[in-house]
Amino acid sequence: MAIFNFFKTAKHQKYKYIPRYYDPNKEELMQRYKHAKLKASDSPEAVKARISDGLRRKQRGNGAYRKQQVLRSNLILLAVIAFLVFSTFFFLIKYLPVIVKMVE
Numbered sequence: 001m002a003i004f005n006f007f008k009t010a011k012h013q014k015y016k017y018i019p020r021y022y023d024p025n026k027e028e029l030m031q032r033y034k035h036a037k038l039k040a041s042d043s044p045e046a047v048k049a050r051i052s053d054g055l056r057r058k059q060r061g062n063g064a065y066r067k068q069q070v071l072r073s074n075l076i077l078l079a080v081i082a083f084l085v086f087s088t089f090f091f092l093i094k095y096l097p098v099i100v101k102m103v104e
Helices: 024-040 044-060 063-103
Strands: none
Touching: 024 044
């Protein structure tokens, strides 16, 4: 028997389980209730849940806030680049003749 099945591989079996009584709305409600109950306590797990929830809310929440923060960081970056360019320009104007004389 094994000789005939030597070159054929067995096909995988599929498992299709459909629960009879499943209410997604009730499941979501129970999960939200558990989450709210956890956040109300003063345990270390509750503190972790509140912190992670706050970070998650900030990340996907207010689009205007994120836009404002991106604009602010871009302006700071532009200011730093402008400062570096002007300081390099000033350094070259002031000290380039001295460096050229030292090299010659």
